Amino acid sequence: MNANMKEIRYRLRETYKILMVVVILSITGLVIEFIFAYMYSSMILYTDVVHWIVDTALEIISLIMFFIISKIYRKFDWSIFILEYIISIFVILVVFSFYLLSLMEYLSVYSTSIMEPSTTNAYLAIVTAIGGIITIATFYIEKKAYKRLKIEILKIDSTHAVIDIIVSIIASIGIVLTALTKNLIIELAVVLFVFFVALQTLLNLVKDILKPLLGFESHLHLKIELVSRLNRIVSDKVVLGNVELKKIGSIYIAKVEIYLDPRITIGEAHKLRETVNIICREVSELIYHVDVVFYPKKRYRKVKKFEKQYPRKY
Known part of the structure; x- marks a missing residue:
């Protein structure tokens, strides 16, 4: 560890x-x-x-x-x-x-x-x-x-x-x-x-x-900074997905979705998880738990294709 x-x-x-x-x-x-x-x-x-x-x-x-x-x-x-x-x-x-x-x-x-x-x-x-x-x-x-x-x-x-x-x-x-x-x-x-x-x-x-x-952002500026810092891990093998930041009381709970190349090793994925945890806590000491979820990159391409065919309505 x-x-x-x-x-x-x-x-x-x-x-x-x-x-x-x-x-x-x-x-x-x-x-x-x-x-x-x-x-x-x-x-x-x-x-x-x-x-x-x-x-x-x-x-x-x-x-x-x-x-x-x-x-x-x-x-x-x-x-x-x-x-x-x-x-x-x-x-x-x-x-x-x-x-x-x-x-x-x-x-x-x-x-x-x-x-x-x-x-x-x-x-x-x-x-x-x-x-x-x-x-x-x-x-x-x-x-x-x-x-x-x-x-x-x-x-x-x-x-x-x-x-x-x-x-x-x-x-x-x-x-x-x-x-x-x-x-x-x-x-x-x-x-x-x-x-x-x-x-x-x-x-x-x-x-x-x-x-x-109700789905309101607890701290929009903090989330923007977090996403900006997490973009540093993006590479040919790694794609950053959705990032959620929720506040309860005085603390924040983060959920980070990452799409990986299927050829990436378990050791590399484990190291990436720890890197994400460290980045989140560098952004704010109030982020006490980080839920890192990995998906294969194929799923990411399907998600993007679906969003193009059925764009979100605001």
């Missing part, structure tokens, strides 16, 4: 281990906040719990994806990710629906009568502060891992962790101010802020799953 491919697979396996730690930390933070939100019925904590649920779901998705990617080196079943995302979105939407009912009731009471804020204990800020400490730990773990492994998803997740730290700080300050002043407007402002952060994350998740399902 090529040394570069061994290194790539090692980095993928190590990233999977890092994401496992991140998921455990995230679930810990979620459970802690949920327990205190349930005990004290604080709307700020309930909203932050929803935010934790969305982030934890995304981290679990990344964990499963890296487990699959680190184990599969040939044919890739795209439907696995599609099914995983649909299930995740369904679960998150169910959680959001129950939360929205509570939020609407909360806003309805606020608009029709004068009431006390649901957050009356300033010490609950310790709970969100603990969540912030867990997020800071996640940030440093992923940042350190990125320096060692150079896997872009770790950089993306650590950047998102900074946003979560800011949310944690604002939620903590909001809890203290609401409890001390008994001001419902402060609580409402914090609740809406945390809610819209969680909502934006959910909408990005939905957008990522709808694009491949």
